[in-house]
Amino acid sequence: MRIALDAMGGDHAPEEVVAGGVMAARELGVTVIMVGKRDVVEAELAKHDTEGLALEVMHASEVIEMEDSPAIAAKTKRDSSMRVGMHMVKDGRADAFVTMGNSGGALAAALFTLGRLPGIRRPAFATIFPTVKGFTLLLDIGANAECKPEYLLQFAMMGNVYSRDVLGVENPRVGIVSTGEERGKGNQLVLDAVPLLEQAPGLNFVGNVEGKDIFMAAADVVVTDGFTGNVIIKGTEGFAWMLLELSKREIKRSPPALVGAFLMKGALRQILKRVDYTEYGGAPLLGVNGNVVVGHGRSNRKAVRAAVKVAKQMVEKDMLGTIRRDIESMGER
Amino acid sequence: MRIALDAMGGDHAPEEVVAGGVMAARELGVTVIMVGKRDVVEAELAKHDTEGLALEVMHASEVIEMEDSPAIAAKTKRDSSMRVGMHMVKDGRADAFVTMGNSGGALAAALFTLGRLPGIRRPAFATIFPTVKGFTLLLDIGANAECKPEYLLQFAMMGNVYSRDVLGVENPRVGIVSTGEERGKGNQLVLDAVPLLEQAPGLNFVGNVEGKDIFMAAADVVVTDGFTGNVIIKGTEGFAWMLLELSKREIKRSPPALVGAFLMKGALRQILKRVDYTEYGGAPLLGVNGNVVVGHGRSNRKAVRAAVKVAKQMVEKDMLGTIRRDIESMGER
Structure with a gap:
């Protein structure tokens, strides 16, 4: 190859x-x-x-x-x-x-x-995103700032193939980012995309996922427009960075915490590994x-x-x- | 009162x-x-x-x-x-x-x-959001899933008043959530709202802020549509929850990490306090x-x-x- x-x-x-x-x-x-x-x-x-x-x-x-x-x-x-x-x-x-x-x-x-x-209709950038149970596939994370419902349907189909064939997830659960779990919550794009996703043959659509559900592993494939997806990944990155900065600061202030951090090193490394993009590589352009x-x-x-x-x-x-x-x-x- | x-x-x-x-x-x-x-x-x-x-x-x-x-x-x-x-x-x-x-x-x-x-035109829910330097005000976090550029302008004006008068920030820097710092990045809503924000009298508009910039304290007031804002706060909440779950799990596995976590308790408490919504209360409906x-x-x-x-x-x-x-x-x- x-x-x-x-x-x-x-x-x-x-x-x-x-x-x-x-x-x-x-x-x-x-x-x-x-x-x-x-x-x-x-x-x-x-x-x-x-x-x-x-x-x-x-x-x-x-x-x-x-x-x-x-x-x-x-x-x-x-x-x-x-x-x-x-x-x-x-x-x-x-x-x-x-x-x-x-x-x-x-x-x-x-x-x-x-x-x-x-x-x-439109290609999408996908990325693997950590969850409490493993990983989920999030797309689009930035190829299309503006989306139509049909694009999201195609993102779901492409994400489904990627999750199943490349990531090895059996019958991936597909969700759409929204502001509430209930059908009927979300912006116009979500409201219009949901019926398409529900009717799509061969798609194991599980409905809306809220921002927090992504990390709770509510779906194996999570579709959204490229604006929202981009804000999610960059926001998470920024939040993680902030926590690390605040931790460093607090640890410097307290000698016991410094010893504590040393003892926790192995555990912290395991956690960071889970949320570290260098571990799971780039974004496929599907x-x-x-x-x-x-x-x-x-x-x-x-x-x-x-x-x-x-x-x-x-x-x-x-x-x-x-x-x-x-x-x-x-x-x- | x-x-x-x-x-x-x-x-x-x-x-x-x-x-x-x-x-x-x-x-x-x-x-x-x-x-x-x-x-x-x-x-x-x-x-x-x-x-x-x-x-x-x-x-x-x-x-x-x-x-x-x-x-x-x-x-x-x-x-x-x-x-x-x-x-x-x-x-x-x-x-x-x-x-x-x-x-x-x-x-x-x-x-x-x-x-x-x-x-x-439309009320907005605002919330205080932690940053590495202190706090920022984020709005709308869910009152309006669908927004027009003029709404975002009014959110900025209301957020400006709240930040200045209630939170005591002098001449608050106002930003808009987007997918890149450069003018011209973002979805149509952002592209249309930016000129309104730039021309608004009395507004210290600092331009686009990316998801990660929010946590880097790039602005004191951050405006966005209620869909994106809601996904940001719930996503951050979910991510924080996930990190806590993973930490508990890793700490249980390792006796030294358990001792380490005990020694770090004070420091961790300080950090959690910063990201804990119970500390800074509810969302004003502006x-x-x-x-x-x-x-x-x-x-x-x-x-x-x-x-x-x-x-x-x-x-x-x-x-x-x-x-x-x-x-x-x-x-x-």
Whole structure:
């Protein structure tokens, strides 16, 4: 399996991205093609022992910067690492593309280069989100600030396939984010989407889930518009950061607490592992005609490796083929 | 000052609500009028030493249940504790009304009984939200699932008054929840509201705040539609609950962690205090023609006392008069 990796994208590129790519090649049994400025990538690769690893370099002269608009990503910078990597997927020279770069840019480049799967109205970014019992899949987390009810239906179908085939959840329970559990609660988008979800064949729809229900594992797949989804993941991230800051502050003030924190280290590490995005990798972009994974901009090497692993699973499980068949069979009904 | 308290509303009514009302009368120097079924309220009051406290009982024969629709609250149950309490505010027999009951019902009853302040399009529920530096005011957290840009402008103006006059923040920084800090990020509602906020006289508008920026204290007042606001507060609540559950589980597994947790108790208590809603009370309903505070349904006595305190501050600072003047002066421009 060949996975193209955007060596230039992300806050810690190229260093951490290349290091993560090397880890992935070593540990995941895939060929990693580093896409970016050849001299930069080769200089980074030289820092690692790459003997015997399936690593390649694909030159791309431009970089989509974090502040670049989606239009620049899609149209102006034609030789960017993102565009070049996605073209490799399109031409079959790579099975998947992974980037830690500008997610709006990645979306635009994917739409421009790969296009949508037949029948799909809008692609969506999905992410795995921790719950008290394990994980749930949340989508859309930012591809579509504005959504229509039919988009949410398609998000549910794509999320269902991903949860079932990639995450191995049997008959995933699908919910929709709302402001109350009762049918009839929510904004107009939710009220209009619920009947579509209820009637969708093959979907184990469990109804509305409130903000807190997500963490109580009320559903295996949680759909929402990209605005709300984005606010949820960033809000949770911010809240976790705040708790950590407040803890550090309190611990510094109290010697017994400092000893206590030391004794709790193992336990705290287990908890942090559960809520740490570097453990479970990037956000698959579902609905485009190619396997694309976009990782967190702040990804370190471990997170890069995890994102490559997500891409590998998408290829192995033939996500694209399954989504296509599901959407087609739905159209026939 | 006379504050009417819905003795029948909330998951732990009447016991905890009456207990909280007694605490409030004792500690806050206000007269508390318990509104509800006289025999029930008096039986609860008999459990406390109320000697010398300014406590009254106002009979109301009906109760708005948690599962009652807003229409029932507004129209059918005319002798409910909510309706009776709000009527007291309307007639000047009470300065404010506080309830831990059904928030949708409270909103409907307030609109029906008290009406909106002149010029206000929609009332909003506001809440104080912890940040790494202190607190921010978030609104709307659930009164309006669907919003127009002008509503958000008015939320900002009302939040500004509340933050400045009740919370004592000098020249509050006002932000709007969005998916990126840059102007131009967000859904259509945000894109349309931003120019209104930028041009509003007397508003210290600081632009978009992302989910995580809320906790980083990027703004003193954060406006959003009631759907998003509701998902933020419930999501944070759920996440905090999950972390606590995972911590308990890990601590049980490890004896050193158990000792560590014991040593950290003081520090943890400080942190929990910061994120505990019972510390900072209920959500003021801003924009109706009367002082109304709606507390969390799960409120214990401490939370009830805090909600009464919020109401007291609203009265002392003449929130209604200030909002009315601000909206009027805006209309004249």
